[in-house]
Amino acid sequence: MSKKYDVCAIGNAIVDYEIEVTDNFFDENGIEKGLMTLVDEERQRTVLGAAKEKIRKKQGGGSAANTIVGMSALGGKGFYTCKVADDEDGAFYIDELNKAGVDTNLNPNNLFRGITGKCLVMITPDAERTMNTYLGVTSDLSVDDLVPEVIKNSNYVYLEGALVSSETGYQVALEAKKIARESGVKTSLTFWDPAMVKYFNDRMKEIVGGGIDLLFCNIEEAKLYTGGSGLEDVKKALKGIAKEFAVTLGAEGSLVYDGSEFIEIAPFPAKAVDTTGAGDIFAGAFLYGINNGLSHAEAGKLASAASSAIVSKYGPRLEDGQAKEILGKI
Secondary structure, eight states: OOOSEEEEEEOOOEEEEEEEOOHHHHHHHTOOTTOEEEOOHHHHHHHHHHHGGGEEEEEEEOHHHHHHHHHHHHTOOEEEEOOOBSSHHHHHHHHHHHHTTOEESOOTTSOBSSOEEEEEEEEOTTOOEEEEEEEEGGGGOOGGGOOHHHHHTEEEEEEEGGGGGSHHHHHHHHHHHHHHHHHTOEEEEEOOOHHHHHHSHHHHHHHHTTOEEEEEEEHHHHHHHHOOSSHHHHHHHHTTTEEEEEEEOGGGOEEEEOSSOEEEEOOOOOOOSOOTTHHHHHHHHHHHHHHTTOOHHHHHHHHHHHHHHHHTSSSSSOOTTHHHHHHHHO
């Protein structure tokens, strides 16, 4: 019997504020370029105040949310478990999920006091992204927010690596994986960011413990997690923890392991203006593909095409009509 959802994703609900800056902005405000940094509310307010004239737009974000919205745009059926506050950004976030056709645990009539998480995505002319994130109420995402019946009625549960940055999020990931395993649902994980692997390595290894059915990571994250010095080391090590995996290699494309053989996925030509969300849409397109009759090679090609579309524009989500265009390439 087919499941109701292709994927039940679990992660942090974050509203992205896209900001165009120069390297001088980082020097003036004491920001380390190229990293995702978790900050407190006061620090984020200060940076946002300094950047208010440079804001391009805001939109719903969060790695797993970008993935599930991308999968939905391509035609998949997804559910997103998260937490937002009873504020303007919270209402905005719910509205965006609804418009994307993604079901959620959020109830507009029963939200939480506090502040919805925000990420200041600072983009420089070289297309590099630097993020300052205040998690807000999403840092209190708990096992009570899980919907076990939804997990059981999904082909995959998809866990965002950022969950390891909070004690409650870490417990959510462990419990969701436990429910999935007991129900015969496949588990999928994205390392999400090198900082999660580097600074929360013990928690990440606990989540991976016992194996993952499908792992997504970039080459830097893979090397940090496995201790490997190159791609060959990484390939060997990842086979010991994941039945299948996809490693993105930036401009060199990606490498997919389908459980028996390695598949090299060529990159699609793109003029990068913003790399935000490239890995997220790669995972979303790949999950759409393997849930809807594509081989791993075909799913990888679709994911590569989707990633090239994302880096060629500002923001982590597809524009209207882009999904149809991407599917037409495959």
